[in-house]
Amino acid sequence: LLDSGAQGNFVSPLTVEWLGLQMNNLHHPIVVHNVDSTLNKGKTITAKTEVTLNIDQKDMNVSCYVTEIGEQTMILSLPFLKDHNPDIDWS
Secondary structure, three states: EEOOOOOEEEEEEHHHHOOOOOOEEEEEEEEEEEEOHHHHHEEEEEEEEEEEEEEOOOEEEEEEEEOOOOOOOOEHHHHHHHHHHHOOOOO
């Protein structure tokens, strides 16, 4: 999911497990709130991971916080779009 309003890049714990990604613990947990200001199901983020995406035969390394994000597998934010500037066909 592309979300230009998201405060960072996020990936679900199930996706991390499914892809066999290495998680790195954060020095300080981050309390997470949803768009409607309710506390996120995961409550705090305690880890990050690196994900390599291949879009149009171009590898893009993305640092993601690991947290519950509903039915989504990954949320990519505006900084991702600015850093990687992927070609998006909006039609």
